[in-house]
Amino acid sequence: MGVALVDRAVPAPATVAAGERESTDAGSGAAFSGLPPSPRWTGSRTRVVGATLRCVARFGLSKTTVDDIAREAHISRATVYRCFPGGRDEIVGATVTFEVERVFEELAERLDGADGLEDRLVAVMTSAADQLARHEALAFLVAHEPELVLPWVSFAELDHVLAVTGAFLAPYLADWLQPEDARRVGEWVSRLVLSHVVCPAGAVDALPSPEPSGLLGDRAEAFAIHPEPLAPDQARRLVRQFVLPGLEVLMSARPAASSAPEPST
Numbered sequence: 001m002g003v004a005l006v007d008r009a010v011p012a013p014a015t016v017a018a019g020e021r022e023s024t025d026a027g028s029g030a031a032f033s034g035l036p037p038s039p040r041w042t043g044s045r046t047r048v049v050g051a052t053l054r055c056v057a058r059f060g061l062s063k064t065t066v067d068d069i070a071r072e073a074h075i076s077r078a079t080v081y082r083c084f085p086g087g088r089d090e091i092v093g094a095t096v097t098f099e100v101e102r103v104f105e106e107l108a109e110r111l112d113g114a115d116g117l118e119d120r121l122v123a124v125m126t127s128a129a130d131q132l133a134r135h136e137a138l139a140f141l142v143a144h145e146p147e148l149v150l151p152w153v154s155f156a157e158l159d160h161v162l163a164v165t166g167a168f169l170a171p172y173l174a175d176w177l178q179p180e181d182a183r184r185v186g187e188w189v190s191r192l193v194l195s196h197v198v199c200p201a202g203a204v205d206a207l208p209s210p211e212p213s214g215l216l217g218d219r220a221e222a223f224a225i226h227p228e229p230l231a232p233d234q235a236r237r238l239v240r241q242f243v244l245p246g247l248e249v250l251m252s253a254r255p256a257a258s259s260a261p262e263p264s265t
Contacts, residue, residue: 044075044080045083045094047075048073048075048091049098051073055068055069058140060141060144065088066080066087103131106131107168110126111123117173118240120172121244122239125189125192126232128190129193132227135227153197162191166186167186169186170183177250
């Protein structure tokens with residue numbers, strides 16, 4: 001169920017229907033720790049979303065009920081259903097959409113403050129890794145319900161995630177790259193971030209000795225998901241080692257390609 005809900009929410013973080021952004025209640029909305037509400041989400045809807053995140057951080061998604069969310073938000077169950085007539089599924093979908101918007105908004109602020117292609121690429125990596133590492137609800141899911149998260153960093157849904165992030169990042173790289181190249185570079189940088197999330201620096205060194213009885217034995221757990229912050233110097237090293245060399249070749253080849261004579265017919 002979690003994958004289906006995310007699939008509906010993730011593709012359009014910037015195109016949520018107007019009704020999704022309006023309060024259905026006159027309440028002022030409650031700020032929740034570490035996750036300031038977007039100005040587009042106000043009133044009881046924001047309170048429900050914040051309460052959902054806190055409940056998931058404590059109980060997980062599978063054990064969070066509408067009653068839990070109502071109690072956490074300090075509103076009635078009836079008010080929750082007025083805000084989200086679809087019940088728990090709609091609440092979870094709206095919460096995912098809210099979080100995607102918030103992540104992209106914070107990332108946009110970091111990118112706007114970065115000058116130069118290298119600095120923008122570093123900003124992408126550090127901001128994204130930091131947000132994933134400090135997300136309490138995500139941390140609980142990673143630890144106790146990884147089946148809801150793993151599809152989005154593996155083959156099942158990874159292409160979908162990369163397409164969304166690549167499309168978001170492309171305009172921030174357009175000063176240096178052609179649109180399609182900018183999108184592809186955005187996807188590649190996203191892959192590097194996810195690689196760090198799945199297996200951060202030092203995770204392999206911390207593995208126990210291999211057991212002779214199996215290929216990985218207990219070491220398989222280390223290859224789950226371990227969100228950790230990415231220091232600026234680490235990110236810059238990754239960008240210089242794995243991204244910029246390819247971009248230099250790409251950008252130097254573009255003028256030659258455009259000036260090359262067309263093949264004769």
